[in-house]
């Protein structure tokens with residue numbers, strides 16, 4: 001059975017002092033949880049998070065695929081590895097929309113991260129326009145196919161997928177648990193076509209988009225939803241605790 005993996009994504013929020021007290025409070029409250037908890041932090045908070053967190057896994061929110069070079073403002077995989085980063089979120093819709101992330105760069109990043117032993121959390125998801133045109137599954141499966149290009153079955157097992165419908169991010173509009181489940185199921189079927197059922201069955205697929213303490217239980221009860229990537233509700237310690245300790 002796949003373990004539930006719930007990651008907060010702080011986006012461009014937070015500071016050192018706040019993170020330290022957040023970790024203290026949250027880790028005390030989730031000690032006995034069987035859920036894997038993680039936090040995707042801004043670059044400047046990564047080292048503090050990695051050094052202070054005992055239970056929570058720390059993720060970066062972006063990385064460059066190149067080894068080094070003239071990429072002003074970017075951070076390399078080796079730089080993240082040097083501080084012991086275990087996960088990196090790639091292809092988040094905000095990075096695709098505002099910072100030129102493409103399916104091709106997502107694929108390059110995934111390949112290089114896997115080589116470095118870092119788990120990529122590969123984001124995918126459709127706009128409202130695509131949803132209304134009833135093209136969600138085609139769109140998302142296209143993103144997945146491109147993200148996994150030239151990735152072997154054994155390496156595919158070292159990845160996580162986050163399905164995040166763009167229209168549900170930060171809007172308070174969550175996909176219904178059933179709608180989210182259907183897309184996650186289709187992603188798994190697509191993985192079975194790219195690889196095989198055994199591989200598809202082992203890959204963690206998270207849902208993201210206005211997840212909060214009141215809808216987490218229903219979302220997590222779905223067969224193909226293996227966790228969540230949570231923005232807004234992960235910023236408050238009490239809400240994050242409620243998410244990790246969700247009622248089963």
Ligand SMILES: O=C[C@H](O)COP(=O)(O)O
Pocket residue numbers: 009092164168169170171172208209210211229230231232233
């Ligand atoms: O990475 C997280 C997602 O963008 C979801 O954000 P949200 O929970 O604020 O809607």
